[in-house]
Amino acid sequence: xxxxxxxxxxxxxxxxxxxxxxxxxxxxxxxxxxxxxxxxxxxxxxxxxxxxxxxxxxxxxxxxxxxxxxxxxxxxxxxxxxxxxxxxxxxxxxxxxxxxxxxxxxxxxxxxxxxxxxxxxxxxxxxxxxxxxxxxxxxxxxxxxxxxxxxx
Amino acid sequence: xxxxxxxxxxxxxxxxxxxxxxxxxxxxxxxxxxxxxxxxxxxxxxxxxxxxxxxxxxxxxxxxxxxxxxxxxxxxxxxxxxxxxxxxxxxxxxxxxxxxxxxxxxxxxxxxxxxxxxxxxxxxxxxxxxxxxxxxxxxxxxxxxxxxxxxxxxxxxxxxxxxxxxxxxxxxxxxxxxxxxxxxxxxxxxxxxxxxxxxxxxxxxxxxxxxxxxxxxxxxxxxxxxxxxxxxxxxxxxxxxxxxxxxxxxxxxxxxxxxxxxxxxxxxxxxxxxxxxxxxxxxxxxxxxxxxxxxxxxxxxxxxxxxxxxxxxxxxxxxxxxxxxxxxxxxxxxxxxxxxxxxxxxxxxxxxxxxxxxxxxxxxxxxxxxxxxxxxxxxxx
Numbered sequence: 001x002x003x004x005x006x007x008x009x010x011x012x013x014x015x016x017x018x019x020x021x022x023x024x025x026x027x028x029x030x031x032x033x034x035x036x037x038x039x040x041x042x043x044x045x046x047x048x049x050x051x052x053x054x055x056x057x058x059x060x061x062x063x064x065x066x067x068x069x070x071x072x073x074x075x076x077x078x079x080x081x082x083x084x085x086x087x088x089x090x091x092x093x094x095x096x097x098x099x100x101x102x103x104x105x106x107x108x109x110x111x112x113x114x115x116x117x118x119x120x121x122x123x124x125x126x127x128x129x130x131x132x133x134x135x136x137x138x139x140x141x142x143x144x145x146x147x148x149x150x151x152x
Numbered sequence: 153x154x155x156x157x158x159x160x161x162x163x164x165x166x167x168x169x170x171x172x173x174x175x176x177x178x179x180x181x182x183x184x185x186x187x188x189x190x191x192x193x194x195x196x197x198x199x200x201x202x203x204x205x206x207x208x209x210x211x212x213x214x215x216x217x218x219x220x221x222x223x224x225x226x227x228x229x230x231x232x233x234x235x236x237x238x239x240x241x242x243x244x245x246x247x248x249x250x251x252x253x254x255x256x257x258x259x260x261x262x263x264x265x266x267x268x269x270x271x272x273x274x275x276x277x278x279x280x281x282x283x284x285x286x287x288x289x290x291x292x293x294x295x296x297x298x299x300x301x302x303x304x305x306x307x308x309x310x311x312x313x314x315x316x317x318x319x320x321x322x323x324x325x326x327x328x329x330x331x332x333x334x335x336x337x338x339x340x341x342x343x344x345x346x347x348x349x350x351x352x353x354x355x356x357x358x359x360x361x362x363x364x365x366x367x368x369x370x371x372x373x374x375x376x377x378x379x380x381x382x383x384x385x386x387x388x389x390x391x392x393x394x395x396x397x398x399x400x401x402x403x404x405x406x407x408x409x410x411x412x413x414x415x416x417x418x419x420x421x422x423x424x425x426x427x428x429x430x431x432x433x434x435x436x437x438x439x440x441x442x443x444x445x446x447x448x449x450x451x452x453x454x455x456x457x458x459x460x461x462x463x464x465x466x467x468x469x470x471x472x473x474x475x476x477x478x479x480x481x482x483x484x485x486x487x488x489x490x491x492x493x494x495x496x497x498x499x500x501x502x503x504x505x506x507x508x509x510x511x512x513x514x515x516x517x518x519x520x521x522x523x524x525x526x527x528x529x530x531x532x533x
Binding site for chain 1: 219
């Protein structure tokens with residue numbers, strides 16, 4: 001359907017040409033892609049760091065926005081930003097239903113995120129980050145860990 | 153829709169004419185990235201496929217390109233773009249082959265027949281383009297050196313001559329030109345498409361489901377539209393929206409598909425929805441069972457621990473009430489549950505947790521920690 005065709009085209013385009021600072025890491029299917037992103041200017045908060053982004057697409061893409069989060073692993077951290085929670089969840093209006101437009105695409109979202117980082121000089125997390133992150137890890141696999149920790 | 157076409161504007165980047173990539177991007181819809189199908193222009197002057205813009209506006213009444221408020225009733229067909237797309241698609245493959253081959257032979261310093269052919273064709277082409285340019289706004293755009301040669305172009309055929317000769321030439325030129333078919337027609341809508349509106353059925357209106365209280369009304373709406381009327385209210389509503397968009401977009405097409413084919417496409421959409429819904433549901437069930445199986449051991453552990461600590465709590469408060477309290481609070485503080493903790497100091501340790509509900513401890517706490525989970529976890533327990 002629409003999502004499949006559109007994503008195939010985007011993928012092909014990204015294989016051919018991708019904005020500077022972006023690398024396609026994984027796009028095995030048309031539901032989840034992983035991209036690496038560097039900030040191009042010399043913002044001391046992010047220089048020399050590569051951040052990993054995960055895109056998740058619904059069947060209604062591009063009418064509906066993709067879900068985009070920063071991924072934390074051995075080599076990648078979550079960038080410090082007043083709109084990025086420490087669990088990688090991003091508070092960006094274009095990723096919200098209200099401000100998303102079907103004319104946006106994976107690359108344009110990445111570029112928006114790049115500029116969001118470039119323009120930032122605050123080395124901080126959003127207010128209430130700790131609570132939010134705790135609230136958001138209340139998922140099956142995380143609860144066990146939490147309880148385990150609490151019980152011991 | 154069945155054949156997946158992955159040709160893209162980036163095809164041109166590796167050829168000798170990478171600039172064509174831009175041309176092609178402008179002929180593609182920003183929503184689906186395909187060539188514009190039945191292009192419609194918005195009141196903010198952006199152009200999208202009819203179906204794409206209708207779907208977008210159904211989801212949100214804003215132009216996808218500029219976010220200006222827009223409504224379906226303001227959409228108008230964009231014939232010029234439709235013609236351009238059709239013309240471009242007709243030659244695309246050939247041009248692509250030529251543009252790729254040219255790159256290869258240039259590297260190898262080898263020229264083959266197709267290229268020679270193309271070269272022979274070239275002068276004719278450029279001439280034709282010049283004639284067309286008269287009708288466009290490009291008239292004033294001439295490279296500088298051409299303008300400074302002391303000659304002036306004929307306003308019709310753009311042949312350059314002395315200024316004094318122009319009037320004499322014009323009569324000849326006009327007569328000559330009338331004999332040929334005017335090049336303008338290529339860019340105008342073909343007569344067939346201009347006469348079509350009379351044959352087309354009226355566009356369907358989106359139903360106002362908000363006003364329909366009962367599901368029967370919704371169902372009737374679908375029956376009246378002549379489309380399948382099964383499924384939940386939500387499914388029916390979405391199906392109707394999809395149908396109206398498909399129907400109206402088909403109305404915008406130069407060659408509308410028969411109704412039967414549209415209905416088949418709607419059926420395809422339906423299957424897709426059904427398949428999608430089923431796929432979402434299934435893993436949930438298996439997940440739950442898997443989860444129980446995987447974590448049964450841990451749960452038993454927790455249960456035992458809770459039982460033990462409860463017995464301790466029941467036994468201890470008599471001797472050392474101070475120790476029991478902070479312990480309880482530590483466990484409860486992060487939970488913030490509403491169940492039996494409004495007054496933990498008063499009766500928490502003893503009164504609220506009798507032995508009769510040993511399992512209630514861990515279960516309730518788990519739910520307290522995961523309000524989102526309680527909904528799917530509850531039925532299994």
